[in-house]
Amino acid sequence: MALATEIAPRRPSSVPLLAGLSPLESEAVDLFVGLAQVVGLPKSIGQIYGLLYISTVPLSLDDIVERLDISKGSASQGLKFLRSTGAVRACDDHDSRCDHYEAETGLRALASGFLKEQIEPRLESGEGRLARLKRLAVAAPAAERDHVVQRVKQLETWHSRAAGLLPLLIRFLGK
Numbered sequence: 490m491a492l493a494t495e496i497a498p499r500r501p502s503s504v505p506l507l508a509g510l511s512p513l514e515s516e517a518v519d520l521f522v523g524l525a526q527v528v529g530l531p532k533s534i535g536q537i538y539g540l541l542y543i544s545t546v547p548l549s550l551d552d553i554v555e556r557l558d559i560s561k562g563s564a565s566q567g568l569k570f571l572r573s574t575g576a577v578r579a580c581d582d583h584d585s586r587c588d589h590y591e592a593e594t595g596l597r598a599l600a601s602g603f604l605k606e607q608i609e610p611r612l613e614s615g616e617g618r619l620a621r622l623k624r625l626a627v628a629a630p631a632a633e634r635d636h637v638v639q640r641v642k643q644l645e646t647w648h649s650r651a652a653g654l655l656p657l658l659i660r661f662l663g664k
Contacts, residue, residue: 547589575602
């Protein structure tokens with residue numbers, strides 16, 4: 490009998506997601522791929538973070554490429570994004586000339602970085618879109634104008650509230 494919380498059949502953990510990973514690593518990678526896709530991030534972001542999260546040692550770019558069987562460009566872009574959000578940090582490996590990476594595991598740091606890198610820029614670009622929507626709504630046919638003007642006003646209210654809440658959330662998460 491299946492648990493009520495289980496929505497879809499799960500891939501057996503004994504079947505590796507990728508040949509270069511252990512079942513444990515595959516399961517962790519699979520979990521973070523799903524989370525990345527929920528928030529609209531590429532699969533490779535979830536793969537990289539999942540591998541680094543479960544890894545007992547920091548990994549180099551080449552390690553990540555080999556273990557996940559992804560392109561060097563995809564791994565490099567993924568690491569760049571993860572570093573910019575604070576989800577991954579470079580660490581010193583005195584035995585090697587190349588950078589090694591490990592996952593940031595603090596939920597506050599992850600959430601704060603995501604808000605700063607993903608949500609804040611979208612809110613900023615939303616201001617221009619709202620201005621264009623407002624101009625288009627005012628120019629809409631008379632039969633539709635009241636409705637669309639009201640909807641744009643509602644969007645402006647949502648945007649204003651989100652823009653006011655975001656700095657508070659970032660400050661709260663930073664403490």
